Amino acid sequence: MKRITLTLAIIAFGCAIAVAQKKVPDVHNTFNEHKYRRTEIILPQVKGYNCYKADFHVHTIYSDGELTPRQRVREAWYDGLDILALTDHLEARNYEKFMLKALAPHNPGGKAHKYYHAGSVRLMEDGTDPGIRSDHNAAFNEAMQHLKKEGYPILLIKGSEISRAPQTQGHFNALFIKDIPAIYNIDTKETFRNVHKQGGIVIHNHPAYRRNTTEKSEWQAEAYKEGLIDGVEIVNGSAFYPKMIRRAVEENLVMIGATDTHRPTSGQYKDLGFFRTMTIVLAKECTEKAVKDALLKRRTLAYSGGELMGEEKWLVEFANAAVDCRLVSENGGKKNDSHIYSLTNNTSITIRLRRGKTIYELEPFRTTTVSYGKNKNGEYGRPTFTIENMWHIDYQHPKVVFEIDK
Numbered sequence: 001m002k003r004i005t006l007t008l009a010i011i012a013f014g015c016a017i018a019v020a021q022k023k024v025p026d027v028h029n030t031f032n033e034h035k036y037r038r039t040e041i042i043l044p045q046v047k048g049y050n051c052y053k054a055d056f057h058v059h060t061i062y063s064d065g066e067l068t069p070r071q072r073v074r075e076a077w078y079d080g081l082d083i084l085a086l087t088d089h090l091e092a093r094n095y096e097k098f099m100l101k102a103l104a105p106h107n108p109g110g111k112a113h114k115y116y117h118a119g120s121v122r123l124m125e126d127g128t129d130p131g132i133r134s135d136h137n138a139a140f141n142e143a144m145q146h147l148k149k150e151g152y153p154i155l156l157i158k159g160s161e162i163s164r165a166p167q168t169q170g171h172f173n174a175l176f177i178k179d180i181p182a183i184y185n186i187d188t189k190e191t192f193r194n195v196h197k198q199g200g201i202v203i204h205n206h207p208a209y210r211r212n213t214t215e216k217s218e219w220q221a222e223a224y225k226e227g228l229i230d231g232v233e234i235v236n237g238s239a240f241y242p243k244m245i246r247r248a249v250e251e252n253l254v255m256i257g258a259t260d261t262h263r264p265t266s267g268q269y270k271d272l273g274f275f276r277t278m279t280i281v282l283a284k285e286c287t288e289k290a291v292k293d294a295l296l297k298r299r300t301l302a303y304s305g306g307e308l309m310g311e312e313k314w315l316v317e318f319a320n321a322a323v324d325c326r327l328v329s330e331n332g333g334k335k336n337d338s339h340i341y342s343l344t345n346n347t348s349i350t351i352r353l354r355r356g357k358t359i360y361e362l363e364p365f366r367t368t369t370v371s372y373g374k375n376k377n378g379e380y381g382r383p384t385f386t387i388e389n390m391w392h393i394d395y396q397h398p399k400v401v402f403e404i405d406k
Contacts, residue, residue: 090191359388
């Protein structure tokens with residue numbers, strides 16, 4: 001017994017010496033801070049087109065946002081986007097005064113310039129147009145430089161938000177433009193014409209902003225009639241404008257869903273359990289030419305808060321591409337025979353199906369089964385549903401008959 005006790009004591013003493021001799025590092029990293037994880041959003045191919053995730057309305061500190069252009073690029077990549085448009089305000093540079101204040105002590109006579117909103121009734125004290133006094137291309141150039149340095153495979157679109165009197169005119173995004181300052185004119189319609197001269201398109205942003213209605217003002221009706229507006233946001237952040245889908249369909253307009261984010265998106269969306277608001281673009285490839293073509297041909301859907309909005313045709317095509325429907329059992333010959341189908345959601349977006357009063361919550365990458373008996377004609381029913389989290393014209397849900405892959 002004494003020998004065992006002595007042996008244990010020697011072992012314990014040896015362990016204590018080993019612990020004492022263990023090297024203590026200067027730095028112990030609890031995790032690899034450089035290994036950020038991108039949120040992968042898996043979407044299907046729809047009628048031969050890829051589904052690209054885009055946000056066409058984003059602000060940086062170059063106007064009134066809280067993040068730098070390079071932070072917006074990084075954020076978009078980690079949020080799972082493929083396409084990003086920086087659309088700082090053309091007329092408002094709210095953060096400039098803070099930057100100039102910081103620089104003023106080191107620049108004798110430095111003083112923040114007082115800006116006026118173009119298109120308003122207020123001009124400079126001498127009655128002249130204040131014009132543009134900043135290099136509006138700088139934010140895009142900074143973002144592009146960072147994108148190339150980090151190697152993010154994101155398509156960056158040059159844009160700008162034209163912010164005019166919301167009660168009568170409104171706010172509009174210019175996308176796919178080449179030189180931002182060159183589009184400016186105190187006449188808003190002339191600004192739109194300048195956008196088109198550069199090969200860009202004009203999107204009507206948040207159409208109910210400060211108006212409490214989505215009906216066109218007299219000025220807007222004139223601009224639409226002249227063909228100066230190419231599209232409309234049917235979703236801005238969490239605000240869905242159902243009436244805009246009919247306008248888009250009847251007037252051949254692009255339908256856009258965008259965050260209009262000024263703050264970090266991580267604090268707006270991720271904690272709520274869904275992806276950031278976006279436009280799903282159906283295009284052959286992720287190039288500026290292909291994406292612009294997809295927009296002008298109205299191959300887009302809007303995503304917001306787990307719901308999809310857009311033209312009925314593309315909603316149904318998306319649903320059929322997203323869900324794999326298979327006939328798994330034929331109970332022919334039985335008294336209450338039926339066909340049993342399996343439905344598998346192969347995307348990252350939940351698809352909420354309704355059949356009568358029954359709701360099927362088809363979660364991402366999950367499978368459920370449904371059965372159909374014979375109808376009055378002795379034919380087996382086909383897997384037909386109303387999609388509860390999809391919206392098309394006149395605030396309606398689309399109906400889908402799933403294609404069967406045996």
